Amino acid sequence: MTPALRPRSLFIALGLLLALALWGSLALGPVSLPLGETLQAALRLLGLPLGGSELNQAQLIVGQIRMPRTLLGLAVGAVLALCGVAMQGLFRNPLADPGLIGVSSGAALGAAIAIVGGAAFGGIPEAIAPYLLSLCAFVGGLAVTALVYRLGRRDGLTSVVTMLLAGIALNALAFACIGLFTYLADDATLRTLTFWNLGSLNGASYARLWPLLLVAFAVALWLPRRARALNALLLGESEARHLGFEVERLKRELVFCTALGVGAAVAAAGMIGFIGLVVPHLVRLLVGPDHRVLLPASMLAGASLLLLADLAARLVLAPAELPIGIVTALIGAPFFLYLLIRGR
Amino acid sequence: MGVTNVSVSIGRRRLGPALALLAALAWLPGARADDALPQRWVSAGGSISEWVVALGGEDRLVGVDTTSLHPASLQELPSIGYQRQLAAEGILALRPDLLLGSEEMGPPPVLEQLRAAGVRLETLSAQADLATLEDNLTRLGALLGEPQRARQALAAFRSRLEAQEAWIAQAQRSQEAPGVLLLLGHPGGSAMAAGPDTAAAWLIERAGGRNLTTHSGYKALSSEALLALDPDVVIFTDRRLLEADEARQALLRQNPALASTRAAREGRLVALDPTLLVGGLGPRVPEGLAALSAAFYPASSPLPAETTPAR
Structure with a gap:
């Protein structure tokens, strides 16, 4: 299979796409700001003492609403795409996505417990109440993934096939529990739960952003360093072992990175589908399966696509907003089908 | 005044606009008092x-x-x-x-x-009770700069509910309070019954009915549970606002068990606008209650709209 693009031209194209997405995310929104004001507001945010009180509104919108949202989209998109590559590499299957090892369903279960349980019991201390949902989602994702990994291990070896099957079973179990909470929920919490499952970058704020940024940074630094090992893994586990890679450690790292990254992304923005599945696929079609290119390129593409999807989410129905999970699936699924049909 | 002197010295040609500006400035404080009320x-x-x-x-x-x-x-x-x-x-x-x-x-x-x-x-607050409504209307009246009108609206709402209560007390002398079930319809799915903690239950009780359920929130009822409760009246909601008869037939088709309840046998399936159940007590609640009461106590002549003070 010959890749359609040289890596260098792909990176240039993705760099331009990301710049475009960043510009759109900061400059466009339901409130139409003149480009000059956006620029001035951005400069003022960087500390340049520009005058003019009419800039206050622009500065607020760009600085407090669009900027955190853009950073959130950037981090979530990059992490979801990277973890998608990691999972497809680990399972040596292009249909794998981070949901397979239970991160998503675990996080959803954690969220259901937080939303329904929090409403039922009340009495949650003021200090943690706003973070309860994110915290529960993160812990839930990590816990279920840890269980899947644990079930996949026997005699010091991790069987990917057993992990896959354990993942399917635990996903079913988690969704059954979510169903139970859905049944117990009242109308208001039910709507919250439904919307959470569709994902949103709405309401991003710096205070809630930094844990995700830290995790995203760590994952983005760590996973590309495992590109060679992932390439070797493509040949098969024993081949990779013979080539001198510590396969057991690699598997552990991949699972841990994904649990951490996707857990944090889902905790911050809810469930956003299709980025983790489609983006690595797309990039692989463009430049081939070399993980040294695939990982950073997917990261750029994931961040750009999520930002563009979010732009659509906030503009299409303005002043209301579409959950972003709907946009990513609505655009992602037909595009994926198109690629499949064209590739035949 | 000092400002006036400065403007006068600007010169004859500019004097007109300057004075106009001053006049506008003089009006500002007055205009501001009106602007203190939120406009958008x-x-x-x-x-x-x-x-x-x-x-x-x-x-x-x-x-x-x-x-x-x-x-x-x-x-x-x-x-x-x-x-x-x-x-x-x-x-x-x-x-x-x-x-x-x-x-x-x-x-x-x-x-x-x-x-x-x-x-x-x-x-x-979206709580369905009169104290909350009073608080809400008072605040809305203040925000609109129409406290008097808000008070009148509240008094009218109250007296309509009181008239309704008196009518129900009268009606209950000749007929026992009916057992009522409210089903929230989803076309094609099984209907959900309203529990005692819902706004629907508030409406039912206020209209003189007995809410038969004991679960919390809205839950799907099995056909057997429906038969065991055997409601005298079933209220159903239909968002598509079909003709009442058509909606009734659709409801019976979807819930065959319903047909053997007393409510269906006696033809007491009552349609209700579901928007009445959302977001606390709205201005259409007294009307909705009157319609429900009339359906609960068909033997009593319904409360004529004239006797209820309109405003």
């Missing part, structure tokens, strides 16, 4: 929007949420989406002074962003 409102709650309109504030609304369906003219306004999933920038694009909503309005980070942008937030 966004309402994120169905019954809140209805009350704003009922109190004569419709021209102040510049945006409403997806639950604000009555009166129909509100649906022409920009929609800010679902009340628990508001978007800060979308709302700011409407340049509102005031965002009205219930305690369900959210998410909290978005509300913080709106507050930081200088939008005044007013939270009115």
Whole structure:
């Protein structure tokens, strides 16, 4: 299979796409700001003492609403795409996505417990109440993934096939529990739960952003360093072992990175589908399966696509907003089908 | 006055505009007193929007949420989406002074962003009881600068409910309170029955019926449970607002067990507008209650609309 693009031209194209997405995310929104004001507001945010009180509104919108949202989209998109590559590499299957090892369903279960349980019991201390949902989602994702990994291990070896099957079973179990909470929920919490499952970058704020940024940074630094090992893994586990890679450690790292990254992304923005599945696929079609290119390129593409999807989410129905999970699936699924049909 | 002297010295040609400017400045304090009331409102709650309109504030609304369906003219306004999933920038694009909503309005980070942008937030409770309604109407009256009109609306609402109560007491002398079940319809799915903690139960009790359920919230009832409860009256909601007869037939087709309840045998399946059940007590509640009561006590002649003080 010959890749359609040289890596260098792909990176240039993705760099331009990301710049475009960043510009759109900061400059466009339901409130139409003149480009000059956006620029001035951005400069003022960087500390340049520009005058003019009419800039206050622009500065607020760009600085407090669009900027955190853009950073959130950037981090979530990059992490979801990277973890998608990691999972497809680990399972040596292009249909794998981070949901397979239970991160998503675990996080959803954690969220259901937080939303329904929090409403039922009340009495949650003021200090943690706003973070309860994110915290529960993160812990839930990590816990279920840890269980899947644990079930996949026997005699010091991790069987990917057993992990896959354990993942399917635990996903079913988690969704059954979510169903139970859905049944117990009242109308208001039910709507919250439904919307959470569709994902949103709405309401991003710096205070809630930094844990995700830290995790995203760590994952983005760590996973590309495992590109060679992932390439070797493509040949098969024993081949990779013979080539001198510590396969057991690699598997552990991949699972841990994904649990951490996707857990944090889902905790911050809810469930956003299709980025983790489609983006690595797309990039692989463009430049081939070399993980040294695939990982950073997917990261750029994931961040750009999520930002563009979010732009659509906030503009299409303005002043209301579409959950972003709907946009990513609505655009992602037909595009994926198109690629499949064209590739035949 | 010092300012006047300075402007006069500007020269003859500029004097006219300068004086006009001064006159405008002199008017400002007066104008500001009027401006102190928020002029551009966004309402994120169905019954809140209805009350704003009922109190004569419709021209102040510049945006409403997806639950604000009555009166129909509100649906022409920009929609800010679902009340628990508001978007800060979308709302700011409407340049509102005031965002009205219930305690369900959210998410909290978005509300913080709106507050930081200088939008005044007013939270009115969506609890279905009269004390809450009084509090809400008082605050709406103050915000509109129409406290008198709000008081009148509350008094009218109260007296209509009292007249209704008296009528029910009268009717109950000749007929026992019927057992009532309210089913929230989803075309094609099984109907959900309203539990005693819902606004639906409040309506049923106020209209003189006995709510038969014991579960919390809205839960699907099995056919057997439906038969065991054997309601005298079944209230069903239909969002598509079909002709009542057609809706009744559809309901019976979807829930065959319903046909053997006393309610169906005696033809006491009553349609209700589901928007009455959302977001607290709206101005259409007395009317809805009167209609329900009339259906609960068919032997008594219904309370004529004339005897209920209109306003």
